Amino acid sequence: xxxxxxxxxxxxxxxxxxxxxxxxxxxxxxxxxxxxxxxxxxxxxxxxxxxxxxxxxxxxxxxxxxxxxxxxxxxxxxxxxxxxxxxxxxxxxxxxxxxxxxxxxxxxxxxxxxxxxxxxxxxxxxxxxxxxxxxxxxxxxxxxxxxxxxxxxxxxxxxxxxxxxx
Numbered sequence: 388x389x390x391x392x393x394x395x396x397x398x399x400x401x402x403x404x405x406x407x408x409x410x411x412x413x414x415x416x417x418x419x420x421x422x423x424x425x426x427x428x429x430x431x432x433x434x435x436x437x438x439x440x441x442x443x444x445x446x447x448x449x450x451x452x453x454x455x456x457x458x459x460x461x462x463x464x465x466x467x468x469x470x471x472x473x474x475x476x477x478x479x480x481x482x483x484x485x486x487x488x489x490x491x492x493x494x495x496x497x498x499x500x501x502x503x504x505x506x507x508x509x510x511x512x513x514x515x516x517x518x519x520x521x522x523x524x525x526x527x528x529x530x531x532x533x534x535x536x537x538x539x540x541x542x543x544x545x546x547x548x549x550x551x552x553x
Contacts, residue, residue, distance in 0.1 A: 410487065416495035417486035418479075423502040424511055426482065427475040432515065434470055436522060441466065 421427070441462045450458060490498065501507040 409492065413487035413490070413492055413495055414483050416492070416499055417483045417490070420486060420495065420498050420502060421479065421482055423499065423507070425514075427479065429514070429518075430473065430475055430478065432518070434466065434473075436518075437469070438462075438466055440526075 442459075445455065445458055445462060448455070448458070486495070502511065
Protein backbone atom coordinates (compact mmCIF):
# COMPACT_ATOMS: atom_id res chain seq x y z
CA UNK A 388 0.00 0.00 0.00
CA UNK A 389 2.79 2.45 0.85
CA UNK A 390 4.54 1.41 -2.38
CA UNK A 391 1.42 2.30 -4.37
CA UNK A 392 1.15 5.68 -2.65
CA UNK A 393 4.84 6.31 -3.23
CA UNK A 394 4.52 5.36 -6.91
CA UNK A 395 1.47 7.61 -7.32
CA UNK A 396 3.29 10.49 -5.64
CA UNK A 397 6.31 10.00 -7.92
CA UNK A 398 4.03 9.83 -10.97
CA UNK A 399 2.24 12.99 -9.89
CA UNK A 400 5.58 14.77 -9.36
CA UNK A 401 6.75 13.77 -12.85
CA UNK A 402 3.44 14.90 -14.38
CA UNK A 403 3.50 18.28 -12.60
CA UNK A 404 7.19 18.80 -13.43
CA UNK A 405 6.58 17.94 -17.10
CA UNK A 406 3.55 20.24 -17.31
CA UNK A 407 5.54 23.09 -15.77
CA UNK A 408 8.43 22.45 -18.17
CA UNK A 409 6.03 22.37 -21.14
CA UNK A 410 4.45 25.64 -20.00
CA UNK A 411 7.87 27.26 -19.54
CA UNK A 412 8.90 26.06 -23.01
CA UNK A 413 5.71 27.44 -24.59
CA UNK A 414 6.15 30.74 -22.77
CA UNK A 415 9.76 31.03 -23.94
CA UNK A 416 8.66 30.38 -27.53
CA UNK A 417 5.80 32.87 -27.21
CA UNK A 418 8.26 35.49 -25.94
CA UNK A 419 10.52 34.69 -28.93
CA UNK A 420 7.63 35.25 -31.35
CA UNK A 421 6.87 38.62 -29.75
CA UNK A 422 10.54 39.54 -30.02
CA UNK A 423 10.80 38.42 -33.66
CA UNK A 424 7.64 40.30 -34.63
CA UNK A 425 8.74 43.52 -32.91
CA UNK A 426 5.45 43.84 -31.07
CA UNK A 427 7.11 46.05 -28.46
CA UNK A 428 7.99 48.58 -31.19
CA UNK A 429 4.50 48.52 -32.70
CA UNK A 430 2.81 49.77 -29.54
CA UNK A 431 4.48 53.22 -29.56
CA UNK A 432 3.77 53.45 -33.30
CA UNK A 433 0.09 52.70 -32.70
CA UNK A 434 0.02 55.30 -29.92
CA UNK A 435 1.45 57.92 -32.29
CA UNK A 436 -1.12 57.02 -34.93
CA UNK A 437 -3.90 57.34 -32.36
CA UNK A 438 -2.57 60.75 -31.27
CA UNK A 439 -2.39 61.90 -34.90
CA UNK A 440 -5.94 60.74 -35.57
CA UNK A 441 -7.20 62.46 -32.40
CA UNK A 442 -5.48 65.71 -33.43
CA UNK A 443 -6.96 65.49 -36.93
CA UNK A 444 -10.44 64.89 -35.56
CA UNK A 445 -10.02 67.78 -33.14
CA UNK A 446 -8.81 70.05 -35.95
CA UNK A 447 -11.90 69.13 -37.96
CA UNK A 448 -14.23 70.29 -35.18
CA UNK A 449 -15.56 73.82 -35.27
CA UNK A 450 -14.65 74.78 -31.71
CA UNK A 451 -13.53 78.06 -30.28
CA UNK A 452 -9.94 78.50 -29.08
CA UNK A 453 -10.83 77.79 -25.44
CA UNK A 454 -12.83 74.67 -26.25
CA UNK A 455 -10.11 73.45 -28.62
CA UNK A 456 -7.48 73.92 -25.90
CA UNK A 457 -9.64 72.10 -23.34
CA UNK A 458 -10.36 69.23 -25.75
CA UNK A 459 -6.66 69.00 -26.58
CA UNK A 460 -5.75 68.78 -22.89
CA UNK A 461 -8.35 66.07 -22.30
CA UNK A 462 -7.10 64.16 -25.33
CA UNK A 463 -3.50 64.41 -24.09
CA UNK A 464 -4.51 63.18 -20.64
CA UNK A 465 -6.41 60.23 -22.11
CA UNK A 466 -3.48 59.32 -24.35
CA UNK A 467 -1.15 59.47 -21.32
CA UNK A 468 -3.40 57.07 -19.38
CA UNK A 469 -3.60 54.72 -22.37
CA UNK A 470 0.19 54.82 -22.85
CA UNK A 471 0.72 54.08 -19.16
CA UNK A 472 -1.82 51.28 -18.87
CA UNK A 473 -0.87 49.71 -22.19
CA UNK A 474 2.91 49.97 -21.87
CA UNK A 475 4.93 47.04 -23.18
CA UNK A 476 6.12 46.21 -19.66
CA UNK A 477 2.49 45.61 -18.68
CA UNK A 478 1.35 43.96 -21.91
CA UNK A 479 4.28 41.61 -22.57
CA UNK A 480 3.46 39.09 -19.81
CA UNK A 481 -0.18 39.10 -20.92
CA UNK A 482 0.78 38.45 -24.56
CA UNK A 483 3.18 35.66 -23.54
CA UNK A 484 0.49 34.00 -21.42
CA UNK A 485 -2.15 34.23 -24.15
CA UNK A 486 0.16 32.99 -26.92
CA UNK A 487 1.39 30.10 -24.77
CA UNK A 488 -2.20 29.12 -23.90
CA UNK A 489 -3.61 29.40 -27.42
CA UNK A 490 -0.82 27.77 -29.45
CA UNK A 491 0.52 24.26 -29.08
CA UNK A 492 4.24 23.60 -28.78
CA UNK A 493 4.35 22.51 -32.42
CA UNK A 494 2.49 25.60 -33.61
CA UNK A 495 4.80 27.87 -31.64
CA UNK A 496 7.80 26.10 -33.23
CA UNK A 497 6.31 26.66 -36.69
CA UNK A 498 5.58 30.32 -35.99
CA UNK A 499 9.11 30.91 -34.67
CA UNK A 500 10.53 29.17 -37.74
CA UNK A 501 8.39 31.28 -40.08
CA UNK A 502 9.30 34.61 -38.50
CA UNK A 503 12.95 33.56 -38.50
CA UNK A 504 12.78 32.84 -42.26
CA UNK A 505 13.43 35.40 -45.03
CA UNK A 506 9.69 35.57 -45.82
CA UNK A 507 8.83 36.06 -42.16
CA UNK A 508 11.48 38.78 -41.74
CA UNK A 509 10.16 40.51 -44.89
CA UNK A 510 6.64 40.41 -43.49
CA UNK A 511 7.86 42.00 -40.25
CA UNK A 512 9.98 44.61 -42.03
CA UNK A 513 7.08 45.66 -44.26
CA UNK A 514 4.49 45.71 -41.48
CA UNK A 515 4.81 49.48 -40.78
CA UNK A 516 4.19 50.32 -44.45
CA UNK A 517 1.33 47.84 -44.54
CA UNK A 518 -0.23 49.44 -41.45
CA UNK A 519 0.21 52.97 -42.80
CA UNK A 520 -1.38 52.11 -46.12
CA UNK A 521 -4.18 50.19 -44.43
CA UNK A 522 -4.91 53.09 -42.06
CA UNK A 523 -4.99 55.52 -45.01
CA UNK A 524 -7.40 53.27 -46.89
CA UNK A 525 -9.64 52.93 -43.85
CA UNK A 526 -9.55 56.69 -43.24
CA UNK A 527 -10.68 57.38 -46.80
CA UNK A 528 -13.51 54.88 -46.30
CA UNK A 529 -14.43 56.62 -43.04
CA UNK A 530 -14.70 59.94 -44.87
CA UNK A 531 -17.32 58.32 -47.10
CA UNK A 532 -19.07 56.85 -44.06
CA UNK A 533 -19.12 60.23 -42.31
CA UNK A 534 -20.54 61.92 -45.41
CA UNK A 535 -23.27 59.29 -45.64
CA UNK A 536 -24.01 59.63 -41.92
CA UNK A 537 -24.36 63.39 -42.44
CA UNK A 538 -26.89 62.80 -45.21
CA UNK A 539 -28.83 60.36 -43.02
CA UNK A 540 -28.90 62.88 -40.15
CA UNK A 541 -30.13 65.60 -42.51
CA UNK A 542 -32.89 63.26 -43.72
CA UNK A 543 -33.83 62.58 -40.11
CA UNK A 544 -33.96 66.31 -39.32
CA UNK A 545 -36.09 66.91 -42.40
CA UNK A 546 -38.51 64.12 -41.45
CA UNK A 547 -38.62 65.25 -37.83
CA UNK A 548 -39.30 68.82 -38.94
CA UNK A 549 -42.05 67.69 -41.32
CA UNK A 550 -43.77 65.57 -38.68
CA UNK A 551 -43.56 68.45 -36.21
CA UNK A 552 -45.39 70.78 -38.60
CA UNK A 553 -48.48 68.58 -38.89
